Amino acid sequence: MGDYLFSLVLTVHVLVGLAVIGLVLVQHGKGADMGAAFGSGSSGSLFGSSGSANFLSRTTAVLATVFFITSLGLSYLASNKPAAPSSVMEGVQGAPVGEQMPAAPSAPVDTSPAQSIPK
16 A cells, blocks of 8 residues: 555656646746736736736645645655565574574485495
8 A cells, every 4th residue: 555655646746746847937027917928918817917926826836835745745655665675584583592503414424225235
């Protein structure tokens, strides 16, 4: 579930980031006329004479807030992932400290059938 949630938050983060970039590029500076972006008669536009500036500013602020929240969410989800094992032997338990492993025989014992057959 953690990977699914991380992917979902990352997707929302990227989409909101692109939307913020688009809205910032559409907006003009304080001295620029909004009529350049929305037609020459901005007073008769959908948002009114200054409504388009307020709408774009508020939308940008909301999307920037969502971007900030998803950034925090991604950092939280990334920091709480369980660490991957660094070795395949990391989870293997060895012999307890007090016990000794059985010793190997000092001389090899030859049990081949060739010696047991009389000549």
